[in-house]
Structures are given as structure tokens and as C-alpha cells.
Amino acid sequence: MTDDDFTVTPYAVQGDVDYERVLDQFGADELTEAERERFPEPLHPLIKRGIFYGGRDVEAYLDAIDEDEQVSIVTGRGPSGPMHIGHVFPLYLAKYLQDRTGAHVYIPISDDEKYFAKDQDFDDIQGWAKDNITEIMAVGFDPEKTRIVVDSADADVIYPWAAKFAKRYTQSTVNATYGDPDNVGLSFYPAVQATHLLLPQLVHGRHRTIVPIAVDQDPHIRLCRDVAAKEDYDVHKPSALLSRFFPQLKGDGGKMSSSDQNPTIYLSDDRETVREKIQTYAFSGGQTSLEEHREKGGDPDVDVAYQLLYYFFEEDDAKVEELAAEYRSGELLTGELKNYAADKVSDFLEQHQERKAALGDFHEEISEYTLTDEERATLTEDLLY
Structure with missing residues (x-):
């Protein structure tokens, strides 16, 4: 959305954001005190203090936790530079939920989207992807229940599903949500994002999935939920948990970024x-x-x-x-x-x-987090070869 005082889109955040107005414009719900109190104890500060302040179908996700049902979490990373402290708080929230609920955690690495959206060489994007994945593994997720999926490396499982979902999008819908895309890659990317968000259910069957994400990324969730409702696949629409922006050092209501000239605290800083x-x-x-x-x-x-x-x-x-x-x-x-x-x-x-x-060789470490042969077979069982 673009307001006279601020802008919030998946590709731009500017000005002093009115968070309640964003929820209203996006059609999302404010997270209630009763909902916050239903999260696993001890309540995480990000939940308790209202940093994650909005959502979609949060009650349904909490019901599944209460019923001790299988649940999943999806939270990703677009690798275009070093990770800073604003990038990791959704990841640490996901680890908190995984530790207390046994949730599957899926972490898509959208190197393709960053190549489409940024003025960087693909080799540079790949380098940042490796760096960022190492930071993600350092969070300490359970490898048995965590999958890191890289769009370019896992195209054999991502692309066929994205192609199916892409047919459900019209260019006018994409334009109305994101503005005029700069290239056809960005036009297609919402279908890839839908695949990311539905991936846990495509692998493990129908169950509740939640996506902890900054509020500017909600359009991805909204379009995926529309597609999930239309498809003949046995999936729930993913729930969303929407956060305020991590404050940038200079203040003024924007969000911390590694892609501009503003001072930022990186994960590598001493x-x-x-x-x-x-x-x-x-x-x-x-x-x-x-x-x-x-x-x-x-x-x-x-x-x-x-x-x-x-x-x-x-x-x-x-x-x-x-x-x-x-x-x-x-x-x-x-x-x-x-x-x-x-x-x-x-x-x-x-x-x-x-x-x-303390991590060892990158290729050995990442192998613990990649899709298993059985999981890949589940995702590709209808393919020709």
C-alpha cells in the first residue's frame, strides 16, 4: 500500500508506518491479547510485547497446537547481502515454536527473486545465499525437522509446482498487488512464493502452517491463500503472523536494511x-x-x-x-x-x-537440512521422469 505519509510493499518501505492502517488496508487481523496468551509458554517477547501484532487464521493454528496436531512454520530469506539483526528475529521465533511444538520448519532461499529484483550478478547472489544459509544454520534448528530449500538448487521440485500455481494467477492480479513488475521473472515469482508457503503440506499432507513475516510481505501470503482456496489440492490456506519492522538505527519509522547506506548491525559485528x-x-x-x-x-x-x-x-x-x-x-x-x-x-x-x-564443512552441514530422497519423491511423483 502507498499512503501520503508512508509506503509498505514487498519491495519498498518508506516513512513512519501506521501499522493499524496497514492491517486494515491488507485485510489482516490484529493479534488479540487472548491469542497471544495461547502461544506456548513461556511466551516469547516478540509475541508478548506485540512485535508480532497481526495475522491471518492464527486461531486455527493455535487450535492445532492445543490439539497436539502436526504443525509447520515457513520463514525464508532473500540473499542479496549480509544478514543483520533485523533478519534473524523471525528465525529465532520459528526456533522457539519448533522447540515447543515439534513443528516442521521450511526455510526457502529465494535467490531467483533477488536476482530478478536486485542489480547484482547471479554469482554474487549465490555467494550471499551460501553466507546466509550458514547464518541460518547457526540459529540451531532441529535438522531432522528443518528443510532449507534453495530455488535455483531445488528447481526440480519447486518449478513444477510453481507452474501449476502460476496458471491460477493473472497478470492484472500481480500488477494490482505489486505494481508493474520490472521483468517477467518478478511476474512469475508469486507462483514460486506460493510453492514455498504450501511446501510443508505438499510434503507431509494437510496440516496447519504459519508464516512469521514482516507485514510488508503479507501480499505474498494473501495471493497464496487465494490460490490455495482455488486449487484441488488437499491443503489449508497458510496462516500468517505479521510483525512490525525492526527499527533502523537512525529511527524515523522505517525498517533496518542491508541494501542502503544507513548504518546497520550485522550478525558478524564484534x-x-x-x-x-x-x-x-x-x-x-x-x-x-x-x-x-x-x-x-x-x-x-x-x-x-x-x-x-x-x-x-x-x-x-x-x-x-x-x-x-x-x-x-x-x-x-x-x-x-x-x-x-x-x-x-x-x-x-x-x-x-x-x-x-562450530559448524563444519558447509556441504556436509547443509546436507542435514536438504529434502530427503523420500520427500523429493513425494513432490515429484507425478512428473514424466
Whole structure:
């Protein structure tokens, strides 16, 4: 959608986003307090604090969990650069759900889409795909229940299904959803995305699937749900869990990105680099002088260091509330809040980096996450050869 004040599409996010208006325009539902409380205990901060704030058919997914039925999660990555902290929070949410429900997790790597959408060589995209997959494996998913599917490498199973789904899309529908595509690759990509989102059911049979994703990606889900409703295949329409955008360091309501010139915290950053970036670039909700800050206090609602903690990096609810209260009162200074946030982000990154360093040979590691021969046979059983 494009508003006078902001833009939210799968390929562009600009301005100070009105999240409630986005849900209304997309026709999605706000996540209720009752729904949040039904997620597995202990509630993840991303759920409890309303970072994931909207969705589609969330109740049906939670019902399946309550009935101890098989469930799945789909959350992907478009590899066009190094991964930053905003890329991984849906992945860590997926791991949390997998740990508590035994869910299958499918992680499509859309190297083809990034090649269509970005001014990069295909070899560069492939290099980033390998790098990004390594970061994903470092999250610590259960290899037996996790499948990483790369569009170019797994075209033999992706393309036949995408071709079937593509016939259900019209160019006018694609144009109305995404705008005029720059090339035929992007015109076709919604059919590939539908394959991604339905893949767990195509492999394991009809069951509930949820897609934790930033709200700008909801059009992919919406079109897939339309196709799933029309097809003769025995599948549920995938549920969606829609998040707010991870705050960019400079503030202003946009989302963190690795494809522009704004400062970003990457998964590879060391402690000193994280501290320097947060101290230098993180938008402050404090006052312009020490005396004024002590007198008037700061605003945690716009302070990016606080937002990083609230979104993901401080699990202790009491500590989050304490930091906000002390900042508002002027007792906690902006520099002190930034130092605390830098330490928490660095602690998280060091643990992630340790798991990444412990991985072995890439080809041996990725083989644990690829589709099995039996799963591939299920997906291709109707093919000519």
C-alpha cells in the first residue's frame, strides 16, 4: 500500500508506518491479547510485547497446537547481502515454536527473486545465499525437522509446482498487488512464493502452517491463500503472523536494511563495532543536555537503543519496565542506555557467532537440512521422469 505519509510493499518501505492502517488496508487481523496468551509458554517477547501484532487464521493454528496436531512454520530469506539483526528475529521465533511444538520448519532461499529484483550478478547472489544459509544454520534448528530449500538448487521440485500455481494467477492480479513488475521473472515469482508457503503440506499432507513475516510481505501470503482456496489440492490456506519492522538505527519509522547506506548491525559485528554503531547512530529519545535530561527525562518510545531491548534483546519484562521508568525519570542517561543495549546485542551476537564457528564443512552441514530422497519423491511423483 502507498499512503501520503508512508509506503509498505514487498519491495519498498518508506516513512513512519501506521501499522493499524496497514492491517486494515491488507485485510489482516490484529493479534488479540487472548491469542497471544495461547502461544506456548513461556511466551516469547516478540509475541508478548506485540512485535508480532497481526495475522491471518492464527486461531486455527493455535487450535492445532492445543490439539497436539502436526504443525509447520515457513520463514525464508532473500540473499542479496549480509544478514543483520533485523533478519534473524523471525528465525529465532520459528526456533522457539519448533522447540515447543515439534513443528516442521521450511526455510526457502529465494535467490531467483533477488536476482530478478536486485542489480547484482547471479554469482554474487549465490555467494550471499551460501553466507546466509550458514547464518541460518547457526540459529540451531532441529535438522531432522528443518528443510532449507534453495530455488535455483531445488528447481526440480519447486518449478513444477510453481507452474501449476502460476496458471491460477493473472497478470492484472500481480500488477494490482505489486505494481508493474520490472521483468517477467518478478511476474512469475508469486507462483514460486506460493510453492514455498504450501511446501510443508505438499510434503507431509494437510496440516496447519504459519508464516512469521514482516507485514510488508503479507501480499505474498494473501495471493497464496487465494490460490490455495482455488486449487484441488488437499491443503489449508497458510496462516500468517505479521510483525512490525525492526527499527533502523537512525529511527524515523522505517525498517533496518542491508541494501542502503544507513548504518546497520550485522550478525558478524564484534562487540566494539556494535558499541560504536549504537553510540554513534542510534536515535536518542533523550534531551540535548545532561541538566535538561535529569529534569525532563527521555522518551523510550522513540529511543532506538530502548527499542532494540524491547523488541528482542532483553527477555526480562521487569528489566524492560525498569529501564523505561528510569529513562523517563531522567535517572538513566542516554549514554548509559546505549551501553546497556550494546552489551545485550553483543552478548546475543557472540553466542550466535560461536554456533556459526562450530559448524563444519558447509556441504556436509547443509546436507542435514536438504529434502530427503523420500520427500523429493513425494513432490515429484507425478512428473514424466
